[in-house]
Amino acid sequence: MRRGTMTVGTVLILLGVVFCCGCTEEPMGGGDLTGTVWMLESYMNMDGSMTESLATAPVTAEFADGSVGGTSGCNTYTAAYVTDGQSLTVEMPVVTMMYCGESGVMDQESRYLSLLRTAAGYMVSGDQLTITDSSGQEILVYRAVNQNLGGTEWMLTGYNNGAGGFVSVLTGTAVTAAFSEDGQISGTAGCNSYSGAYVVTGSAISIGPLAMTEMYCMDPEGVMAQESAYLAAVQAAASFRVGPGDLTITDADGTRMAVYKRYTPAPQGEDWEVTGYNNGQGGVISPLVGTTITAVFGEDGQVTGSAGCNNYFASYSVSGMELTIGPVGSTRMSCETPEGVMEQESQYLALLGDVSTFERAPETLTLRDEDGSILVTYAIAQPKLTAGEWQMVSYRDAGGNTVSALAGTDVTAVFGEDGQVTGKSGCNSYFGSYTTDGPTISIGPLGMTMMYCETPVGVMDQESGYLAALEQAVSYRMSGNELTLHTEDDSTCVRFMQEV
Incomplete structure (x- = not known):
């Protein structure tokens, strides 16, 4: 949901504390309002008819200790309330001041908060x-939101670091928790896999002791400290609360220890690129420089990709977080460079046959064997400079002005794998060399054909300005289908787009 913040984070944190009050109460009985997370199903519209609430903007209410709070679809709210038998009075809510642009969300929120103020009675x-x-x-x-943990899977979004802070999960790590129907919790703590028992009584929960594998991961920095703090946090659990799409675990004092979002694992949906693989000696190492290993898990049950030299293919099947791959086949080419590429390829393809489980994070995928050891790690494949033709959108002229491409002109760039850049500059074709080193780039000198074009007006000025801008580039950035070249002062000198 797109949100434009108009409030301070402190207000949200304080409200979050209010909402957790009562999370450890026993589930409701009879006509009790408290001890339950209520999610809005429908509300009275302005014309007096009942309207279903928006599925994409859940509205919740939790009643405890004379205070009702939750999310009103975009913002969070809290209000005092009083009951007398089946009568109910709700005071003016205190609401955060965020704005959500999705259609109908703010109208629904306004109507909901207005209706809450007119409450006079309730029935459970x-x-x-x-x-x-x-x-x-x-x-x-x-x-009521189902509070049953059995058969649910979650991905960690934040945890208590054991030093008085509640922090977000490190980028590039996936920390998960799966609660089985038979009282077992398992998942990955970011590097190692863990497992143990859990016991639930009402809203009370105890977790552990937990056992874990004994891998050591160096990247990203801090992953092992995160793992230790997370495992300590969940084993301090005393109560829990399941929201519409989240799970909060608190300790005996009501302090948040871990917060998760609901997790439906699946390897499909992305083009993956290998970031590390098990070298067979207990280590996870990066692929050789100059090689790219990829994987695409198709909806047809086939995984395909490049193993660094050859293309490969295999069937796969998924059951929960279990994954089996194979048998694996590949083309039969032999590559001499870089040195060791064929050994790397053989190791990678052999690892696929040993895969037993997987963990999926928004931008990463980890494959493990039956012992929980990491076999392969992937990240979402990023667009490449050499991926086809780029269309120039604008360039910076000699006066420092950003100039858009003239209508009716075709200005392009193709960065070849051979270190040559070619393209059209509006009238002529051009060519030259380029080199990259990480985000740095050097282009030129450039040559071109020697045609002269009279139309459209200004095309020859555009051509000379564009080619000069290319040769000024010292770095580049890519985001989705956009490529920008930058000068020494980090100003954008050329902007390209590519058809998706």
Whole structure:
């Protein structure tokens, strides 16, 4: 959900503490409002009819200790409330001040908060809460969020670091938790796999002791410290709360120890590029410089990619977090450079046959064997400078002005694997060499054909300005289908786009 912040983070943190109050209470019984996470199903529209709430903007309510709070679809809110029998009075809510641009979200939020203020009565029946106004007309209908952990899987978003702080998960790491129906918790702690028992009684939970594999990971920096802190945090668990798409674990004092989002693992949906593989000697190493190993898990149950020299293919099957691959086949080419590429390829393809489980994070994929050892790590494949033809959108002229490409002109660049750049400059074709080293780039000198074009007006000035801008580039950046070249002062000198 796109949000434009208009409030300070401190307010959100304080509200978050309010909402956790009562999370450790026993589940509701009879007509009790408390001890339950209620999610809005429908509300009275302006015309008096009941309207279903937006699935993409969940609205929740938790009643505890005279305070009701939750999310109103975009913002979080809290308000005092009083009950007397089946009557209910809710005071003016205190609401954060964020803006969400999705259609209907802010209108729904405004209507919901307005209706909450008109509450006069309530009724709890099974897992449904109905709130009525002073005339007895139902205005808000909620459904209790299922608090059963068995059979659920989660991905960590934040944890208590053991030093008084609640921190986010390191970029490039995946920390997961799967709760089985038979009382077992398992997952990856970022480097190692872990497992153990858990026991739930109402909203109380105990976890551990936990056992784990004994790998050591160097990247990213801090991953082992994160792992230790996370495992300590979950074993301090005393209570839990399941929200519409989140799980919060707290200790005996009500302090947040871990927060997760609901996780549906799947290797499909991305083009993956290998970032590390097991060398068979207990280490996970990076691929050889100059080689690219990829994997695409198709919806048809086939995984394909490049093993560094040859293309490969295999069938695969997924069951929960279990993954089997093979048998693996490949083309039969032999590559002499870089040195060791064929040994690397053989090792990688052999590892695929040993895969037993996987972990999927938003931008990473990790394959493990039956003992939990890491076999292969992937990241989402990034667009490459050499990936086809780039269309110039704008360039910086000699006066430092950004000039858009003239309508009706074709200005392109193709960065070849052989270190040659070629393209069209609007009238002539051009060519030259280029070199890269990480994000740095050097282009030129450039040569060109010697045609003269009269139309459109300004095409020859554009051509000379564009080619001069190319030769000024010292670095480049890529984001999606956009490529920008930059000068020494980090100003953009050329901007390209590529058709997706």
